[in-house]
Amino acid sequence: MARISGKLDPNGRLVRLGEAIRDERQRIGISQEALADEAGLDRSHLGRIERGERNVTLLNLVRIADGLGLRTSDILSRAEL
Structure with a gap:
């Protein structure tokens, strides 16, 4: 089975998840770099996720949710997953 990436996600789930993360990050007014630091991720990796x-x-989704002050389930819900 092929690995799932943005190119192999015909249902757009990864895009919706990334949009939910970015929308919340922008809503609370923090930079991508600040969220990456809070979550212990490289900024460019967070950008690719978004x-x-x-x-x-x-684990990284949990760390991102923590950095946003949300539960992981909140992000998944906002992405309609």
């Missing part, structure tokens, strides 16, 4: 280019791991 663009739906990376299949984010559960």
Whole structure:
């Protein structure tokens, strides 16, 4: 089975997830770099997640949610997943 990436996600789930993360980050007024630092991620990796280019791991999704002050389920719900 092929690995899932933004290019192999015909249902757009990764894009919706990334958009939900970016929308919340912008809503609370923090930079991509600040969220990446808070989540312990490289800024460029977070950027690829926000663009739906990376299949984010559960642990990193939890770290991003924590950095946004949300539960992981909140992000998934906002992405309609």
